Amino acid sequence: MNIRAVILCCHLALAVPLLARESTDVIVMKNGDRFTCQIKALNSGVLYVSLPYVIETLSVDWSKVARLESKQLFLVKTESGTVYRGVLNSTESSPDRPIKIEVAETPENKVTIESNRIVDISATSEKFFQRFTGGVDLGFIYSKGNQSSQYSLSGLVGYPRERWAVQAGIVSNLSNSNGVPTSTRNQLSFSGLRLLRKNNYFFGGFDGFLQSTEQGIAGQNALGGGVGRYFKNTNRTVFSVLAGGAWQHTEYHPTIVPIANQQVATAVINAHLNLFRFDKTDLNVNAFVSPALSDLGRVYFSTNATYYIKLPANLSWNVSFYGSWDTQPPGTLSGSDYGTTTGISWTFGTSLRTKPNTIQ
Incomplete structure (x- = not known):
């Protein structure tokens, strides 16, 4: 054994996935900081991102994110257990409300979710081994x-x-x-x-x-x-x-x-x-x-x-x-x-x- x-x-x-890709994702924090990065995942209220000029993966407080966008495919899981698949983009919301995340599998098939209802985001791919x-x-x-x-x-x-x-x-x-x-x-x-x-x-x-x-x-x-x-x-x-x-x-x-x-x-x-x-x-x-x-x-x-x-x-x-x-x-x-x-x-x-x- x-x-x-x-x-x-x-x-x-x-089986380690080769998920290397260009850092073209964008996140904007509520204090105005803006990062062009690679969004990796969201777990336990922490958004993990990598920057091309920083060796380590950065941990970002999910509740402090004001806007984000990415063309990478993600699996998005909500508190109700529902899972959506698609690229990510945020929509306009009032400053005192959680941001709204738009998950779009196709331009015609998309859903909008409040960020405080999202419990997990994980990168996926059309390629088998990268999942x-x-x-x-x-x-x-x-x-x-x-x-x-x-x-x-x-x-x-x-x-x-x-x-x-x-x-x-x-x-x-x-x-x-x-x-x-x-x-x-x-x-x-x-x-x-x-x-x-x-x-x-x-x-x-x-x-x-x-x-x-x-x-x-x-x-x-x-x-x-x-x-x-x-x-x-x-x-x-x-x-x-x-x-x-x-x-x-x-x-x-x-x-x-x-x-x-x-x-x-x-x-x-x-x-x-x-x-x-x-x-x-x-x-x-x-x-x-x-x-x-x-x-x-x-x-x-x-x-x-x-x-x-x-x-x-x-x-x-x-x-x-x-x-x-x-x-x-x-x-x-x-x-x-x-x-x-x-x-x-x-x-x-x-x-x-x-x-x-x-x-x-």
Whole structure:
């Protein structure tokens, strides 16, 4: 599985989009400052732009923008969950009102939205490979005293469109200490989301793989889906809940008393919380609760929580907590596996995350 982790990270690196283009976008601030730049994205109330004569990407307070225009194609997401595609231009508005952004896919097909209703703007393209987004996170600890080493690796690549999105991700952790068996935990996940006609409702599906030496799991595959809703969707907070079902197949490592493979049908409740602070921090918490339907009384729980502190360029420092629990593990196997990691993250495209949503 560790080789798979390296291979996937190589694929992530090769998937980096070549979004280089001329700096012809224009933004005008409420204090009169004017920039000819390249608009990259809007996330958590921060408009990210690059200037041809500045090395780093600049972070601009979205509420302080008075006017903008760009001929680049963008995906624009609103508080209601609706997503529009097109080039951007601002229209005239009174000084005491939020500016209005015009999103035009064609001259005949355009919509005008107040800026305070927009929660996300991401660059897109007519070209397939230029639509990808994602990131990689690496962490390593070594101690000479007890000859111990730990590493953590995670990667995420996403493909967002107007009404749907898919992502693939990996989270891998290894701990090795002199005289103690090596402990590994690896997750590989694939997921997709489709917006429904009703505002803020969506359908989500997932397929995930888990390996954990601590829990004696040689391989666990979970396939499922459900219907979800965004209860809060603003520039500062995103909170959603999905409810559905899944089918889970688990194979265990050999033990003195053999443990048979298990097939379990479960209900699924998934909660996802994202909290932002202007150009500083980002908290991402994702949790799954899966009560077994074919083995009543048994409950599976898993979570990934990551706190990011933004650094220059596309880098950030992060600290994460991961864990998975089984209330009725077979035999004498452990019912839990959890831990913390810290490291440096690098993102590409418009992503602020480097860890996928939890599947198991």
